[in-house]
Amino acid sequence: MALLEIKNLNITYKMKDKSVYAVQDASLKLEPRDAVGIVGESGSGKSTLAMGVLRLLPKTAVTEGEALFEGRNLLTLTPDELSQVRWNEISVVFQKSMNALSPVHKIGKQMEDVYLIHRPKASKTEIRERIYELFRIVNLSERVYELYPHELSGGMMQRISIALSLILNPKLLVLDEATTALDVVTQSQILREIMQLQEQFHLTRLMITHDVSVVASTCNKVVVMYAGRIMEKGHVEDVLVNPKHPYTQGLLKSFPSFHGEKTDLRGIPGSLPDLSVRPTGCVFAPRCPYATKECSERIPELKETGNGEHSWQVACHRNGR
Amino acid sequence: MKKKLTAFGKELRRNSQLRTGLILLAILLIGAIGAPVFATHDPFALYDSIRVAPGTDGFIFGTDALGRDIFSQVLYGAQTSLKIGVIAASISAIVGTLIGGIAGYFGGVVDKVIVEFINIFVMTPSFFLILIIVAIYGSDIRYVMIVIGLTSWPSNARLMRAQAISLRQRTFIKSAQAIGVSRLSIMFKHIIPNGIFPIIANTTMQISGAILTEAGLSFLGLGDPNIVSWGQMISAGKTYLTKAPWISAIPGIFVVITVLTFFLIGEGLNRFISPKMENNK
């Protein structure tokens, strides 16, 4: 059974005068020990998708569809049931780690509070031992326990966030742009540590990032999103090596090659469409160099491409032609 | 310009605070400017009907203890309140913009000294300073306006300083510097015009403060005796509160409405400047 299976997820922000269709008809599967990267520009709905599944969006966002975690639909759990799943089973490392903890409470005390939510009978020494252990795992000194968030650097706070996410041995770890704000050296260090932790604790990992290179170097599967829709998904060695969707191709061209080869870097001309207007055809059609009349009239479905071992899915009318 | 006007028109349709405020302001202005036309009586004349209730003998709001017509006094009082509010707040805006602009744009030691000066100034009890100055130097309306203006500039200076600090990083300022435009002319031609909007919103709020302060001074007997002021009217009715409550009540209601008008405009302008605030709610 898949650890997490998202089926036909739609997320709509209902505003006073309009609706914004942030995620449309998204389906994806995470098998145990998978490392799945969702990649896309800002505004592609990748974060909204993850936060919607975790039910962390503001009340203006309406989430429809199914998000089955070990067979239970997260979207219909009662608040108490949801509370049990949170952090015990699924934990998150957020984007702005500098603001991830309360600025006026000591780091150690906040971690204690989180531990106590799910282990209310834990003794002081047990909690402290656990937190020290986590600090060792992420290479922080025990001294950090008594410090406040503003006394640490961005990289250290990111390690704190990772330590906090591991505190209850969750099955699924969601990293929402977790290394974006860091410098390149710290970023690669932390990514390496994350992969080691995944091995060590048998984690399943969902990475949300705009950086294709992060996905390429740390994930086994990739989901490419654009304007709230999934464009292409499959194994990294298929999708990123032999991209079928024009958007994926464009995205890859806008990043330096992973193998150090010199290719021409360029962005994709045009900008994201207005998400409050429901498109009649492919959302990427207005920016697509290969767009035909069909592309603006009919929404392409995700269809199999490749064959046998190397098969994946792509939502493009050009597929199979 | 035309584009800006249509944007403003669009804002007016959406922003009910700004709309209500501007409508009220228009009514107040018509009343104040048209006071000689609308006044049914001479505001200073003492009529024989003493302390008559609103509506009697053609006195719309009644008369006070000396037989003066309250309606006409309210109209002329609006002139005083608006004049004091606008002039005092303008003085505060000019002083604050200059001091804040210099601190923010020039930076360095100048900035440090000015910031310390502002911090100290904010901490001195300015209301009592105003009281003493007016008590010692006399309660001429011009003094009152100047003193209120000169004690309320720090908030404008802080806003302008922040604006200047962010503006001086921008490319167009840097290129002007590179061409060799003098610092003073950059400040007056680029920094101040581009950073003025928050000061306009704050100044609108300060008009409210100045009107309240003037009403208070007049109530304490420190108003200009040669003009009609709502504060004086409230004070005059104090002794007859039980027998003729309208003498104090009516001018007070007008103070509240006038102050609210400027609050609404100021808040509306603030919302116009930073619409993000609304989304957070």
Place this chain on the structure above:
Amino acid sequence: MKRYILKRVLTGIVIVLVSVCINFVLIRCAPGDPVRILAGLDDPNEDQIAVLTAQYGLDKSIPEQFVVYIGNVLHGDFGFSYVNQKQVIDLISEKVFPTLLLSLSALTIAVLGGTLLGIYCARKNGKLIDKLMCTVSYVFDATPSFWLGLMLILIFASWLGILPTSGMENLRGHYTGMRRVLDILQHLVLPVGTLALIQFPYYFRIARSSVLQVMSEDFITTLRATGMKEKKIFNKYVLRNALIPTVTILGSSLAFLLSGSVYIETVFSWPGMGRLLFDSIGKRDYPVLSGIYLILAITVAVMMILVDVVYSLIDPRIKYD
């Protein structure tokens, strides 16, 4: 920490010095003979002129006069009120208690009431009660305190006849003990109520906007994701962060509070410093005016230092230099 407090104490001393200078300059630059201003009489007699000239060194140069003036102030000599035939400092100290009783009661009610209402309305953000309270707070902010006082006297004393009109106690009653306390309490209701109504909007708005701001911080999302109960997030994390601004403005609101009590004491004939100030204006008793101004400046400076010390204790982010 020590350096921070030392710096604040220095600022406080500068504030007092500046106020002393302003006072000196104002009286020396006043139109007419400074002796007349200092005497507070239009026609001081020869003896008075001689005494004042000696006391303030009026026959000496301006810098020398300034030194003499500072010396007098440092010795607690704030001048002599010829109108009242008393030392200014004695005159003021008699009035301190009634003013403190009035203003501190009002401050307590305004801060507690305004803050609690602000927190409540922030939780009901956008609902009818929130909109209503925001409007009410604006109306009270726009209301002159003296006029509100008069209207409350009109309603509760004249029409309903349930509360006394003015004064601090019933002087004809010659009450003692508990009876006297009750009598004073009864006299307190209207002036304290007026002052509290005028002040609460300030604390209401700060608490409300601060709670809303904290609720939108990233760390709140982290805590929600951990499965912490909303109630605990609010009571432990939101409140602690949101109440910091309220504490920081307490110091600077003192001047605002005392200016309010000048009007209230005048309207309610409350025998405090505000009433003394009002009477002194009427009698042109300048030594008393300048004495009250100086004492207020000192009080405000001391309060500011105290609040800053408290602030540095509750907010770990405070920088020491």
